[in-house]
Amino acid sequence: MKVTISDVARLAGVSTATVSHTINNTRYVSGDTKERVYQAIEQLGYTPDASARSFRTGKKKTIGFIVPDISNKFFGTIIESAENYLSGQGYHLIIANTKENMDREETSLRLLTAGLVDGLLVASTMDDFARFDSLIPAGFPVVLVDRTFENKKYSSVSVSNFQPIYRSVCRLSAKGKRRVGIIGGLPRLSTTKERIAAYRAAAADCGLAQDERLIRYGDSMEDSAPPCLNQLLEQGCDAILVCQGLMASVTIAYLRGKGVQLPEGLEIVSFVDYDTHAYEFYYQKVDRIIQPVEELGREAGEQILTRVEQPDAPVAERVLTSVYRPYGEQEA
Amino acid sequence: MKVTISDVARLAGVSTATVSHTINNTRYVSGDTKERVYQAIEQLGYTPDASARSFRTGKKKTIGFIVPDISNKFFGTIIESAENYLSGQGYHLIIANTKENMDREETSLRLLTAGLVDGLLVASTMDDFARFDSLIPAGFPVVLVDRTFENKKYSSVSVSNFQPIYRSVCRLSAKGKRRVGIIGGLPRLSTTKERIAAYRAAAADCGLAQDERLIRYGDSMEDSAPPCLNQLLEQGCDAILVCQGLMASVTIAYLRGKGVQLPEGLEIVSFVDYDTHAYEFYYQKVDRIIQPVEELGREAGEQILTRVEQPDAPVAERVLTSVYRPYGEQEA
DNA sequence: GTGAAAGCGCTAACAC
DNA sequence: GTGTTAGCGCTTTCAC
Numbered sequence: 001m002k003v004t005i006s007d008v009a010r011l012a013g014v015s016t017a018t019v020s021h022t023i024n025n026t027r028y029v030s031g032d033t034k035e036r037v038y039q040a041i042e043q044l045g046y047t048p049d050a051s052a053r054s055f056r057t058g059k060k061k062t063i064g065f066i067v068p069d070i071s072n073k074f075f076g077t078i079i080e081s082a083e084n085y086l087s088g089q090g091y092h093l094i095i096a097n098t099k100e101n102m103d104r105e106e107t108s109l110r111l112l113t114a115g116l117v118d119g120l121l122v123a124s125t126m127d128d129f130a131r132f133d134s135l136i137p138a139g140f141p142v143v144l145v146d147r148t149f150e151n152k153k154y155s156s157v158s159v160s161n162f163q164p165i166y167r168s169v170c171r172l173s174a175k176g177k178r179r180v181g182i183i184g185g186l187p188r189l190s191t192t193k194e195r196i197a198a199y200r201a202a203a204a205d206c207g208l209a210q211d212e213r214l215i216r217y218g219d220s221m222e223d224s225a226p227p228c229l230n231q232l233l234e235q236g237c238d239a240i241l242v243c244q245g246l247m248a249s250v251t252i253a254y255l256r257g258k259g260v261q262l263p264e265g266l267e268i269v270s271f272v273d274y275d276t277h278a279y280e281f282y283y284q285k286v287d288r289i290i291q292p293v294e295e296l297g298r299e300a301g302e303q304i305l306t307r308v309e310q311p312d313a314p315v316a317e318r319v320l321t322s323v324y325r326p327y328g329e330q331e332a
Numbered sequence: 333m334k335v336t337i338s339d340v341a342r343l344a345g346v347s348t349a350t351v352s353h354t355i356n357n358t359r360y361v362s363g364d365t366k367e368r369v370y371q372a373i374e375q376l377g378y379t380p381d382a383s384a385r386s387f388r389t390g391k392k393k394t395i396g397f398i399v400p401d402i403s404n405k406f407f408g409t410i411i412e413s414a415e416n417y418l419s420g421q422g423y424h425l426i427i428a429n430t431k432e433n434m435d436r437e438e439t440s441l442r443l444l445t446a447g448l449v450d451g452l453l454v455a456s457t458m459d460d461f462a463r464f465d466s467l468i469p470a471g472f473p474v475v476l477v478d479r480t481f482e483n484k485k486y487s488s489v490s491v492s493n494f495q496p497i498y499r500s501v502c503r504l505s506a507k508g509k510r511r512v513g514i515i516g517g518l519p520r521l522s523t524t525k526e527r528i529a530a531y532r533a534a535a536a537d538c539g540l541a542q543d544e545r546l547i548r549y550g551d552s553m554e555d556s557a558p559p560c561l562n563q564l565l566e567q568g569c570d571a572i573l574v575c576q577g578l579m580a581s582v583t584i585a586y587l588r589g590k591g592v593q594l595p596e597g598l599e600i601v602s603f604v605d606y607d608t609h610a611y612e613f614y615y616q617k618v619d620r621i622i623q624p625v626e627e628l629g630r631e632a633g634e635q636i637l638t639r640v641e642q643p644d645a646p647v648a649e650r651v652l653t654s655v656y657r658p659y660g661e662q663e664a
Numbered sequence: 665g666t667g668a669a670a671g672c673g674c675t676a677a678c679a680c
Numbered sequence: 681g682t683g684t685t686a687g688c689g690c691t692t693t694c695a696c
Contacts, residue, residue, distance in 0.1 A: 002673090004672095004673055004674085005673065005674060005675095006673080006674095014682075014683085015682065015683045015684070016673090016674075016675090016683090016684095016685095017675080017676080017682070017683060017684075017685090018681085018682060018683075020674070020675055020676085021675090021676090021682090024675085026675085026676085027676095027681085027682090028681065028682095029681075029682085030681060030682090033681080033682080047442075047445075047446045047447070047469075048446065048447075048673085048674075049446070049447040049672090049673055049674075050446050050447035050448045051383060051386045051387045051390075051392060051447050051448070051672095051673085052387050052447070052672070052673035052674045052675095053673080053674060053675080054383050054387075054674095055383045055384050055386075055387035055672090055673080055674080055688060055689075055690090056673075056674045056675050056676090056687090056688055057674085057675070057676095057688090058383075058688080060383060062426070069412075070408050070411050070412040070415065071405060071408040071409040071411075071412040072408070073403060073405055073408065076402050076403040076404070076405065076408040077403040079402050079403075079427070080401075080402040080403040080429055083402065083427060083428070083429050084429065087428065087429075087440075092426050092428070092443070092444075092448065093426065093427050093428075094394070094424050094425065094426050094427075095411070095415060095425050095426075095427050096415070096419065096424070096425075097412055097415050097416065097419075108419075111424070112424075113379075114379045114380070114381070114382050115379070115380075115381040115382035115383050115384070115689095116382045116383070116424065137379075334689090336688095336689055336690085337689065337690060337691095338689080338690095346666075346667085347666065347667045347668070348667090348668095348689090348690080348691090349666070349667060349668080349669095349691080349692075350665090350666060350667075352690070352691055352692080353666090353691090353692095356691085358691085358692085359665090359666090359692095360665065360666095361665075361666085362665060362666090365665080365666080380689085380690075381688090381689055381690075383688095383689090384688070384689035384690045384691095385689080385690060385691080386690095387672060387673075387674090387688085387689080387690075388671090388672055388689075388690045388691050388692090389672090389690085389691070390672080447673095
């Protein structure tokens with residue numbers, strides 16, 4: 001049968017309170033008593049029951065992370081980084097995958113806020129803040145990751161992409177490009193909106209063609225890139241920005257397959273979701289916008305623990321910056 | 333404050349037992365009573381507390397998954413697939429990342445088996461079965477994923493790689509290749525051992541050079557491939573097998589960077605960890621061994637629930653098969 | 665068809 | 681410096 005704290009107490013000849021305090025270092029216990037307790041624990045092979053403990057204390061030592069796509073290396077890396085931080089702080093990580101589906105997100109939100117986790121990290125796929133908000137119990141610790149809402153009720157950790165997008169459009173313009181296209185992610189996401197806004201602003205400021213047909217939206221899944229790309233090529237684009245890592249990889253591969261020479265035939269600016277040397281070769285003719293993915297994950301971990309441990313702390317909005325790295329330029 | 337089952341009972345004018353049974357459909361409740369209970373629940377915004385429930389029942393409705401590298405798309409996809417199955421069955425997934433570190437695995441094993449999860453999926457990085465085994469409480473449901481041990485005490489879901497490796501070596505031999513090299517993963521892993529064994533058997537059977545210097549081991553991280561590759565090129569290899577997806581991608585990129593033409597300059601056989609069209613172009617000159625990654629994840633999910641729900645079921649050893657796809661051949 | 669009440673294993677007042 | 685004990689919120693046996 002299961003070994004409980006009472007078994008240990010009995011064998012050690014002390015009370016359960018003493019055993020508990022010994023284990024948790026929560027009040028003074030004499031060296032001698034400690035010794036006997038540890039011996040009993042050892043002898044019985046006792047392990048405190050985590051669910052009894054969390055039931056009693058109300059602390060689960062667990063954080064939930066709702067992501068749109070676990071198998072996407074961008075999120076995989078964020079998860080890794082968050083998990084690394086959290087496990088170091090004695091927390092566990094529960095993962096829920098929404099596949100960019102709002103109903104799945106709703107279900108996960110309901111399940112995870114029902115006493116399963118102490119706090120929630122969410123890379124939301126919702127377009128509607130009110131809907132999202134209605135699913136979070138009052139006072140429940142939440143940190144938005146990567147994707148945010150206009151409403152700043154919740155803490156967030158995100159990446160600012162305005163500057164690198166704006167800058168790359170200007171550079172393309174200076175190089176004489178006139179029809180610059182862009183492939184964004186899902187239109188409802190804050191990240192996409194921000195990037196498209198930067199693109200629009202820069203195109204206007206630089207006097208480039210402003211044509212809605214130059215703006216295409218994918219869904220960040222790999223198969224969505226080629227159709228967008230074809231449409232942009234039909235529009236006679238001389239340069240294209242791709243706003244998401246996986247779509248960018250596919251785009252580059254696809255262009256090579258078509259025999260398009262980079263950068264002569266077409267200039268590409270690409271988001272890179274993670275830092276890797278693996279595709280350096282493929283990217284060496286492509287301007288890159290490199291997101292601070294690991295920092296995003298760690299920061300998300302830090303933020304959520306702050307909220308869990310100090311629920312009344314002011315809402316924090318942390319914005320990290322991407323690095324813009326034109327091809328040919330050396331790494332810093 | 334928190335709304336409990338007693339609050340609901342009081343408002344509905346019934347006992348807590350009735351509320352519980354109504355929620356859980358666990359004994360007959362008259363339509364009328366049901367109605368009142370649901371109304372009270374609605375009115376109070378009651379949600380049953382998950383940790384009280386799991387404390388009481390002993391069931392956490394949660395499975396742990398210990399993986400060596402979350403950010404690796406191979407594991408990311410397995411996790412996604414397992415999570416998809418498990419969430420459909422009402423289970424949650426807790427992730428722990430070991431980074432191929434045995435001590436981290438030990439820590440995770442200890443933490444997760446201490447009443448946090450109902451069962452454990454493990455893609456172990458341990459070389460020592462005894463050590464692994466000693467960390468699992470008697471009768472605790474465990475399913476080994478991808479990586480197995482000689483000892484068949486635990487259920488497992490893995491991929492058989494003997495056949496595709498053997499076959500590709502034979503084909504290379506038939507094409508006149510004489511010095512076929514191989515880059516394996518971590519030497520201690522069952523997957524690596526199996527692949528190297530297949531390579532050795534085939535090299536011997538086909539009368540190829542059997543030279544230990546043709547066998548190199550990486551660590552499945554991307555930076556480990558180039559050194560291995562350089563050593564093999566120095567050995568005058570005319571063909572190379574790469575046993576892991578990420579290392580294969582790097583290898584192909586690296587060879588292109590060096591100006592090596594595939595397959596004329598060097599023939600490559602590569603493991604592909606996941607099904608993607610993204611790199612079709614890069615892979616079109618490379619023989620591929622495609623692992624059934626999604627099936628691996630789903631099967632792992634099924635197996636662990638079987639063990640959780642029927643702890644006395646016989647140990648199951650499920651071996652899936654990889655697909656061998658020489659370049660130029662169409663997909664089935 | 666429903667209720668009363670006994671705990672699950674642990675923590676943390678409170679008491680001495 | 682340590683013990684006693686009251687629950688945390690829920691499920692489930694036993695009773696009617």
